[in-house]
Amino acid sequence: MTNSPDERGAELRDLFYETSQELLQALNEEALKLEKRPGDEEIVRVIRRTVHTLKGDSAACGLRELSELAHEFEDALSLEGTATQAAVAEIAFAAADVFAEMIAAYRGATKLPSTRSLRKRIEELTSAPAAKKSRRKKKTTADKTATDWTEHEKLAMSQAQANGQDVFHVVVKIDPHCAMPIAGRQLVHNAIGGMGPIIAVRPDPKSPAASKHVEFVLASVQTVEQIAAKCRIPTIAEDITVDLMLAANPISAKTEMEGTAAEAEAGKVIPPAEAIAVQPSTPLAEPASPQAALENILRVEAGRIDNVLNLVGELIIGKSMLQQALSEFSKRYPKELLRGKFADAIAFQARVLNDLQRSVMKIRMVPVEQLFRRFPRMVRDVSRQCGREVELALSGQETDLDKGILDAIAEPLTHLVRNAVSHGIETAEQRRQAGKPAQGLVRLNAYHQGNQVVVEVSDDGRGIDAQKIRSKAIELGMVTAEEAARLTEAETLDFIFRPGFSTAEQVTEVSGRGVGMDVVQSVLHRLKATISVDTRPGQGTTFRLKLPLTLAIIKALLFWVEQRLYAIPLNAVVEISRTSESEVHQVDNYEVLQLRNQVLPLLRLGRSHLIEGDRKSGKLFVLVITVGERKYGLIVDALDGEEELVIKALDDQTFSTDLVSGASILGDGRVVLILNLPAVVEHFARSRPQEAGTASSGLLLSHTDRMRLALSATGGQA
Numbered sequence: 193m194t195n196s197p198d199e200r201g202a203e204l205r206d207l208f209y210e211t212s213q214e215l216l217q218a219l220n221e222e223a224l225k226l227e228k229r230p231g232d233e234e235i236v237r238v239i240r241r242t243v244h245t246l247k248g249d250s251a252a253c254g255l256r257e258l259s260e261l262a263h264e265f266e267d268a269l270s271l272e273g274t275a276t277q278a279a280v281a282e283i284a285f286a287a288a289d290v291f292a293e294m295i296a297a298y299r300g301a302t303k304l305p306s307t308r309s310l311r312k313r314i315e316e317l318t319s320a321p322a323a324k325k326s327r328r329k330k331k332t333t334a335d336k337t338a339t340d341w342t343e344h345e346k347l348a349m350s351q352a353q354a355n356g357q358d359v360f361h362v363v364v365k366i367d368p369h370c371a372m373p374i375a376g377r378q379l380v381h382n383a384i385g386g387m388g389p390i391i392a393v394r395p396d397p398k399s400p401a402a403s404k405h406v407e408f409v410l411a412s413v414q415t416v417e418q419i420a421a422k423c424r425i426p427t428i429a430e431d432i433t434v435d436l437m438l439a440a441n442p443i444s445a446k447t448e449m450e451g452t453a454a455e456a457e458a459g460k461v462i463p464p465a466e467a468i469a470v471q472p473s474t475p476l477a478e479p480a481s482p483q484a485a486l487e488n489i490l491r492v493e494a495g496r497i498d499n500v501l502n503l504v505g506e507l508i509i510g511k512s513m514l515q516q517a518l519s520e521f522s523k524r525y526p527k528e529l530l531r532g533k534f535a536d537a538i539a540f541q542a543r544v545l546n547d548l549q550r551s552v553m554k555i556r557m558v559p560v561e562q563l564f565r566r567f568p569r570m571v572r573d574v575s576r577q578c579g580r581e582v583e584l585a586l587s588g589q590e591t592d593l594d595k596g597i598l599d600a601i602a603e604p605l606t607h608l609v610r611n612a613v614s615h616g617i618e619t620a621e622q623r624r625q626a627g628k629p630a631q632g633l634v635r636l637n638a639y640h641q642g643n644q645v646v647v648e649v650s651d652d653g654r655g656i657d658a659q660k661i662r663s664k665a666i667e668l669g670m671v672t673a674e675e676a677a678r679l680t681e682a683e684t685l686d687f688i689f690r691p692g693f694s695t696a697e698q699v700t701e702v703s704g705r706g707v708g709m710d711v712v713q714s715v716l717h718r719l720k721a722t723i724s725v726d727t728r729p730g731q732g733t734t735f736r737l738k739l740p741l742t743l744a745i746i747k748a749l750l751f752w753v754e755q756r757l758y759a760i761p762l763n764a765v766v767e768i769s770r771t772s773e774s775e776v777h778q779v780d781n782y783e784v785l786q787l788r789n790q791v792l793p794l795l796r797l798g799r800s801h802l803i804e805g806d807r808k809s810g811k812l813f814v815l816v817i818t819v820g821e822r823k824y825g826l827i828v829d830a831l832d833g834e835e836e837l838v839i840k841a842l843d844d845q846t847f848s849t850d851l852v853s854g855a856s857i858l859g860d861g862r863v864v865l866i867l868n869l870p871a872v873v874e875h876f877a878r879s880r881p882q883e884a885g886t887a888s889s890g891l892l893l894s895h896t897d898r899m900r901l902a903l904s905a906t907g908g909q910a
Contacts, residue, residue, distance in 0.1 A: 201254070208253045209299050210491065215246045216288050216295075220569040223284035227572075230278055239284055240269040241439055246291065258294045261287075261307055268318045283313050285569070345392045345409065349438055352411030357388065359438035360416070363407040364423050365431040373403035376428035380406060383422045388412030409437070494556075494595055501552050505745060505838035507545055509857055512835070514538050516860050549745065556596070557741075560638045560647070561589035563598055567609055571634060574613045581620050581631040582613050588638035593645050597739055600719055601647070604712040608649040608735050609634065611709070616653030616733055626730065628652070644763065645741060650734035656727040658684045668693065678780070682822070685725045686877075689713040717871045720761065720853050724820040738820070746839060748856075750832035750864060751815065753798040757864045758828075759837060759856070764869055766816040766823065768831070773812065785814065785825055792816065794825045795876045797867075819873045839866060851875060 219242050226235045247262035265287050269280070286309075293305040341349075349359045362384060370376045374397070384390060392409040395401045412419065416434045423432045518538055522531050564586050575582040617623075617632035624630055637648045662676045665687045671679070687693055691710040716723050720740055727733040740746070740761070748759035769787065776783050776794060783794040794814070815826040837856040853868035 205253045205298075207491065208249050208255075209295060212246065212249065212291075212295050215242055215249075216292050217565050218242050219246075219284060219288045219291075221565070223281050223288065224568050224572060226284065227281040230281065236269055236280060239280075240266055241436075243269065243287070245439055255294075255298055257304055257307070258291065258298070261294075261310070262291070264311065264314050268314050271318060277317060279313070279317060283310070283317060286310050286313060288569075341392060341409070348391045349409065349411070352389070352391065353438045353440060355411075356440045357411040357413055358436060358440050359391070360410045360412060360419060361407065361433075361435045361437045362410055362419060362423065363405060363433040363435075364429050365405045366403060367428055367430040368404075370428050376425070377402060377406050379425055379428060380423055381408075383425065384408050384410055384419075387414045387419060387422060492555075497552070497555055498596075501556065504545070504549050504552055508549070508745065508836060508838050511538070511542055511545055512858060513860070514541075516858075553594075553741075553745075556594050557592040558595050558598060559589060560591050560593050560598065560645075563602055563605065564589050564636055564638075566602075567605075567636060570606070571609065571613060574610055575617075578614050578617075579619060580613060580617050582617050583631055583633050585633060585635045586637075587635070591638040591640060591645060593638075593739065594741060597719060597721075600715060601721075601737065601739065604715050604737070605636075605647065605649065607709065607712050609636070612649055612651040612653070612733070616651035616655075618654050622654075641738070645739045647737040647739065648734055649737075650732060652732040655729040655731055655733055656685065656688070656725070657729060661685065661687050664693070665690075682725075685727070688725070689723075714850075717850050717868060717874075718853070720868060720870070722820040722870050736821075746837055746866075748835055748837045748864075748866065749815070750835055751813070751828040752830040752832060753828050755829075757832060757862060758797070759835070759864045759866045760815070760817065760826075760869060761866075762834060764817045764819070766818055769814045769816060769825075771812050771814055776812075787814075787816070787825070790823070792823060792825045794827055795872065796827045797872075798827075798829060817869060819869050824873060835864075837864065837866065 219239060222235055222239045222242065226232060226239070229235065243262050243266045247259050247266055250262060251259035265283075290305060290307055290310045294307075296302075297304045352359055364380050366373050366376055377397070381390070381393070388411045390408055390410055394407045410419065414422075416436070419434050420432050423429055423434075515538060518531075518534055521528070521534070525531065567586075568584050571582055571584040612634045613632075617634065618626070618628075620630040623632065633652045635648070635650045637650070639646055658681050661684050662671075662679065665671045665684075666673055666676055670687060670690060670693070676684075689709050689712065693709070713723060716737065722738045724736045724738075725733065726736065747762040749762050749765050750757060750759045752758075771785060776785055778784075779791075783796070785792045785794050792814075813828045813831060815828060817824055817826060835858065839854040839856060850868055850871040852865045853871075854866045856864050856866065858864060
């Protein structure tokens with residue numbers, strides 16, 4: 193059963209909305225190149241090709257306004273002399289913004305934005321005397337070189353385009369001094385045929401013009417230069433012209449092919465202008481990369497992969513249940529012969545399940561380049577607004593990260609980069625006075641570190657003045673002067689993540705509202721990630737984000753607090769230590785422990801020092817954890833071992849705190865809450881130790897009870 197035309201149209205639009213983002217990103221990137229190299233005709237050709245693809249795709253989806261606007265811009269870029277005009281890069285940026293707004297309006301079924309300003313700029317670009325002269329010349333050339341292709345040849349061109357091949361028009365002029373022109377024509381034909389299927393050949397070999405020139409329509413993944421070089425046969429080929437007719441474009445090609453085939457079946461005679469547009473263009477110096485293996489690539493909605501990953505998580509819970517049942521069976525029937533067979537079967541299932549889990553996780557992993565690509569344009573715009581000269585350097589783009597995490601850190605990373613430009617980098621004059629280059633540098637870097645991915649945003653600007661932050665915090669009433677004097681530099685820098693905190697002297701479009709850095713920290717807390725700051729006055733600042741590889745499945749350490757079971761990520765645990773109450777000391781109203789040669793701040797998750805057993809033994813379990821660049825000690829009642837947990841998200845109606853980041857169900861049906869360590873540390877930092885333990889314990893207990901009720905209501909086990 194085939195889908196209805198409306199369903200096919202909806203699927204086509206969804207695919208266009210996805211692929212159009214790549215086209216807009218490419219348009220921004222090429223415009224940035226053109227801004228650095230004004231007048232580069234090769235870059236203008238690449239921009240024209242991108243706009244041409246956007247025009248064809250939008251037309252295939254029935255987005256008439258977008259297609260017409262892209263067609264006007266493409267026409268303007270096709271004129272000779274356009275590339276030398278300085279306004280092309282600015283118009284390309286404006287076009288990318290308007291195209292993005294129009295696509296968003298189409299997608300949200302809202303009113304389209306005004307295109308009057310962009311059309312006026314395009315009209316000014318085409319009204320130049322050189323452009324007008326070029327337009328007449330271009331039209332004459334097009335009329336002269338246009339060929340009457342048959343319907344079969346047009347369908348073959350469209351099919352080749354849908355298969356990811358570029359379609360070229362190759363014209364070879366035979367050397368008049370060639371002794372055997374017909375044999376020479378055959379040699380050229382053989383050379384062309386070695387680079388891809390030949391769709392059409394003109395003129396007919398028996399024609400008198402066959403000894404003077406020969407033209408081909410070639411489908412190939414080779415570049416213009418490679419095709420021309422292959423045809424360059426001494427004493428045979430006098431002149432060679434290679435023009436791109438159709439760029440590889442599976443979306444619009446498929447639609448055009450279906451429409452042409454349907455009309456052909458109906459017996460309708462299709463004029464060349466209404467069939468596939470076959471327009472010769474100037475050779476491209478840097479065509480897009482070949483897409484010969486395009487048919488082997490599937491575009492899958494992220495939600496479908498999430499569903500598969502969720503099912504894998506359920507299988508892992510099932511594995512834990514089987515292992516628990518086998519353990520109880522072994523205790524009850526230690527001499528049963530079937531026990532070994534059950535163990536082997538479960539071990540085999542566990543190995544296959546682990547491979548399945550890793551395979552699904554790899555599908556969700558994408559390079560951070562997908563996120564980094566958007567920042568060059570943003571840095572360019574913000575630096576202009578702020579009157580700065582800034583260069584952006586990217587490294588580690590190939591580092592893989594979970595797609596969900598990558599999408600979630602887009603906003604925090606945007607805040608950090610904007611702040612690096614507006615707050616970090618000085619003006620050109622200030623940098624010269626400080627002995628620095630006039631142009632500032634902002635660097636984005638990503639790399640793997642153990643089971644985490646580290647993303648760094650650094651600049652070589654003025655750095656962060658800790659004293660200025662203390663003064664601002666006192667002014668805003670966040671801390672008293674006495675308390676501020678005792679703060680370390682790291683504690684002082686933490687104020688920049690407080691809501692409403694800003695050191696900007698005036699409010700601008702870019703900064704000064706005190707909104708942004710608190711958003712960064714709150715988002716990272718939800719991701720179970722951390723952020724740290726490393727700054728040197730006059731030399732620059734580095735913000736370091738440490739992100740988990742995935743949010744779905746983790747290895748965790750389980751422990752007991754107040755007869756309730758909790759878990760924390762195992763990669764956050766440095767070591768497990770035992771100590772006694774007598775070794776716990778008070779420093780500035782906070783509990784600390786001297787562990788070897790370092791002083792370790794302690795966090796009590798419960799009232800373990802009030803339990804009768806602890807009073808008698810005086811022994812405590814201390815989990816040494818790392819949050820950011822610092823170490824802390826968690827005091828817990830007892831340990832329960834390690835476990836691979838499938839994280840279940842918690843809705844806001846069940847939980848109203850960020851102290852708990854998720855929950856999981858063990859093989860025996862017990863519910864375990866997963867603590868959000870950065871939020872727990874922040875909670876204790878703002879509370880007195882004797883209050884923190886009681887308050888935190890009460891919060892955790894109440895949340896556990898609510899979680900049990902929620903699971904019971906849905907049929908889960910608690």
